[in-house]
Amino acid sequence: MDMHTLLLSFLFVSVLHAHTTISTGTENFDASTVDTYIVHVRPPPNFSVDMSSIKLEKWYRSFLPPRMASSNTHQAFIYTYKTTIFGFAVDLTEAGKEYVMKNDGVLKVYKDNLLPLLTTHTPDFLGLRLSGGSWKKAGMGEGVIIGVLDTGIDFTHTSFDDDGMQEPPAKWRGSCKSSLMKCNKKLIGGSSFIRGHKSAPPTDDSGHGTHTASTAAGGFVDSASVFGNGNGTAAGMAPRAHLAIYKVCSEKNCRVSDILAGMEAAIADGVDIMSMSLGGPARPFYNDIIATASFSAMRKGIFVSLAAGNSGPSSSTLSNEAPWVLTVGASTIDRQMEALVKLGDGHLFVGESAYQPHNLDPLQLVYPQVSGVNYCFLLKDVAGKIVACEHTTSADIIGGVVKNAGASGLILLGQEDSGHTTFADPNVLPVSYVDFPDAAVIRQYINSSNNPTASIIFNGTSLGKTQAPVVAFFSSRGPSTASPGILKPDIIGPGVNVIAAWPFTGGQDANDAKHKTFNCLSGTSMSTPHLSGIAALVKGTHPDWSVAAIKSAIMTTAYVVDNQKKPILDERFNTAGHFAIGAGHVSPSEAIDPGLIYDTNEAQYISYLCGLGYTDVQVEIIANQKDACKGSKITEAELNYPSVAVRASAGKLVVNRTVTNVGEANSSYTVEIDMPREVKASVSPTKLEFTKMKEKKTFSLSLSWDISKTNHAEGSFKWVSEKHVVVTEKPGLQNKECNRVRGCFFHRAGSGVHGYKDSKVQLQDKLQLSRILGTVNENIDINL
Incomplete structure (x- = not known):
């Protein structure tokens, strides 16, 4: 996870304002600002799934202010929903919203937020091999449909070729919504949901969606690498599964109304797995529309895999805490792209970099400071030198500034919260990222030396030399705040330096273009599609299993020791607790044959919600069932x-x-x-x-x-x-x-008990700089 990723993640703690426009309509409330709202209503009397969309929309109009309801020129709805929730997305003034809320049939009105967005070796690391094991037993996910809700896809990428694929199962009801998108037996559907413009192709303008889709179910691609590093055969977790793409995020932001529309379509289309690398701050489930929509998916037998969030290592920082979804944290793998730093005093440190152009012989090492604080944005007199910079913002941004200043190399210094986590970011000049303990020694050397020097030696890719898995520092931790009696996250999986498909962006030459077709990213956005693909393997092996059964199989077969047969560690190399790892690290080969499962049905989830102290109306918002709490109630521990x-x-x-x-x-x-x-x-x-x-x-x-x-x-x-x-x-x-x-x-x-300070501080200006410079190596979450 580069610091651009970290930067975005930290900002997700704050709720951003919704997009506002000026009303041009002639209703009673004109000349006022309007906002987009999602209106959740009770089902209409005598509702039938066969009710036409025209009749449903006519009924929905009855909730609107009179002039909006009767106007033929005003386009009332952005979206109408009937699968995830009964309701609609609409632009309303404040007075219009108040009018709608007074209707007895309205359960909840949510303000739509405009929000910023949250491999080659991982199959082998997880024991997925062509020669046998769970890929052979599970048919590599054949016949299973994974719906990926993200920034879209590069449908021309070779990871999505359909060589060896079967036709999609008969239950598939989706299609390619745009004539500009080419579907095949691998990529069986694609839709865009950006502010209601459904006719646009789901083209990936960020790269994030292409990366997550290929991680879940990309096909086999030989000689995949990032700038020649991490070279190997790329494959998703379920390489024979089908992919359905729902673009619900643009390059820089997502709307909750778009996400809900994407989930609505995925359920209607007949997906088996829903993969969403997104999430927001914890809140009661009746105020969390993603939790509500996921309940509808669970009811339909659709497994939902969601990111735990990138706000670690502080406690109680989780997203997506509902027990009917799988909440996924992030861990490291045993691969390093080694970039060695050798100081003038002989100290040698193993850092990382995905870009390894040439070694740097000993050069002067500088640590730019302003008022005693490291500052790497206004550099002077650094030509031909190696610059040491604190990794407090995007590695892309720092690298670009340092290169433009004429420096020959860059050492990125890990921060205290990041512990031993290191990142192999692609960059634009020779660079090494070193962890916090090594960074502390380098700082001390610079401060104590009259003429500090350093060299950077690139050592290629190593496998199996590092202790793994280790919990990534950014991976959000429990305990859960929405439901403390449910242990979250549920599971951890690979989420650091994951190599997967990337849109073709062109470049200076053919070699550059070729290398850019894969990229190295980190975040729970990367670990989530790993678990989505593994869930597809379990579903393919046991097509009649419930969502809870698949989840139980994944959790009860997880392991809690690393490749050295020692307890899994956290980023500080302390034994990781289960508020960090959940049940442990996923084990695909064991998950498809768990022996016993803990199954749970919809009725028990409802009893659990009632046991949380929710009112009948609050439970109805989630479960679409009136007077639900007149039946049984159970405690969290009884689920x-x-x-x-x-x-x-x-x-x-x-x-x-x-x-x-x-x-x-x-x-x-x-x-x-x-x-x-x-x-x-x-x-x-x-x-x-x-x-x-x-x-x-x-x-x-x-x-x-x-x-x-x-x-x-x-x-x-x-x-x-x-x-x-x-x-x-x-x-x-x-x-x-x-x-x-x-x-x-x-x-x-x-x-003992360990407290970590919250390091999310005043990063808005740096986010804006990141956007201005146009960096693309983003891990994308959303905040609701």
């Missing part, structure tokens, strides 16, 4: 989820879980408990015997602890058979205050 979380102040917990046998018909599982000493735990029964497939068994988990001595703890229990290990991660005890206040980040019991 049949593959993990358990409870407040430390409770002192005890007794909860049931139900597992379904999806392994061998005749099988036996015995429980193994791994808890810290301060927590007394038992499971009853301790053995589960199955005699047939899809047989269900219920067991009880009991936990107790001394609240005066225990503020947090993490553990696990496993159901173990001869073939399977089914892990329920992790019955976590949470300090109550830290559920409400940022700054409390939990590790495993015994390693």
Whole structure:
């Protein structure tokens, strides 16, 4: 993740204002500003899915102010919805909005926000190989349709060729909406939803959508690299899955109304998986329209994979916390594009860079300062020198400024929050990104030397030399604020220095153009499509499984140790807690054959929502069901989820879980408990015997602890058979205050509580500079 990515991510904490225009209509409220609103209404009386769009729109018009409803010249609606929600997007004045809200049939009115936007080796790193394993068992996702909602796609890219592909399944109801887009058996549909202009082609003007689509389901491309580094065969997680593209973001921003329209179309078209590398700040689910629309997708059996967010390492920074979606964090892989920094005193550091043109012999090393602060934007007297700059904004921007000033090279110094995370950004001059501990030594050397010098030595791509996976510093952390009793994120997957397809942008020469067809990006936007593709592998193997079953399979088979058989670490090389890794790191080969699953249905989700204390109307907004809370209510811990979380102040917990046998018909599982000493735990029964497939068994988990001595703890229990290990991660005890206040980040019991400062500070001017300079290496999230 380059600092441009980081920059954008940090700004997503703030809600931006919606686009405003001046009304030109003649209704009662003319001469006033108007904004776009999404109006969520109750279904019309005697509603049928066969109701024509003309009748539905006529009914929707009845909610508008009289002159808007009757006008033939005023285009009332931007979008009408009937799948994700019942409702419409419309431009209204403030008075018009107040008129609409007074209607008894209106459930909620959301202001539409104008928002900024949030591989070659990863298949092998995840154990996906042509010779066998989960690709062979799952048919590489054949017959599964992944809907990618993003910035569009470069449909001419070779990653989306259809060699060896079958025709899309008969259930597919979508199409290419524009005659300017070429579809095939891989890329089976494409639509654009930018301010209601559906006829435009879903052309990718950012690159982000092409990158995420190819990560999820790109085909095999030999000799893929970024400037010759990371060379290998590129492939998505599900290389035989079909892709349907929904452009809901332009180059620089997304509208919530466009996203909702894209989700509406994806559900209607018949996708199996919905991949969205976007998210906003935590809020109650009835105020989160993405959560509401995802509930509708879940009801239709569509698996939704969403980014956890890029606001780590602070605690309680998550996006997309609903239990019916998969919330994905980011981790590193074991590949490095090595750019060595050798100081004049002999110290040698391993940094990274995707652009490795030529080595730099020892040159003078400078650290530009203004009032004692490193400043790399107004450079003087740096020609022929190596400049050391703090990595506080986009590497693209810093590199461009340093090169234009005549410098020969650049060392990017990692910041305290970034810890040991390093990035291999493409750049325009010889550069090395070094992590924070190494950066501290380099600063000390510069300050203590009368004539500091350095050289940069490019060492190509190495595999397997680094400890991995490690949690990326930017990956957002729990605990959840919307629902603290649900452990989030759910899972982590590769999200650092991911190489995947990139739109052809031309260049100075043919070689440059060729290299630019792949790019290296970092962020939870990159880890999310990895999990979308893996979900497609599970869906392809088990087409009758529910959304919850697929999610359970992914979570209960995750691993919590790295390639050195040690606990997964965070960016500071401390043992990572489960508010950072969720259930752990995804294991595709295990996920397609989990043995047991924790299944959950729509009715139980509704009971869970009622148990959160939501009113009937608030639950109706999400689930489209009136008087839902007159039935049963359950606590968060009672949801049949593959993990358990409870407040430390409770002192005890007794909860049931139900597992379904999806392994061998005749099988036996015995429980193994791994808890810290301060927590007394038992499971009853301790053995589960199955005699047939899809047989269900219920067991009880009991936990107790001394609240005066225990503020947090993490553990696990496993159901173990001869073939399977089914892990329920992790019955976590949470300090109550830290559920409400940022700054409390939990590790495993015994390693203490670590607070990290919030480093999101005054970056608006730098964002504007980034846009002016036209950088394209962005990781794109949205803020609702």
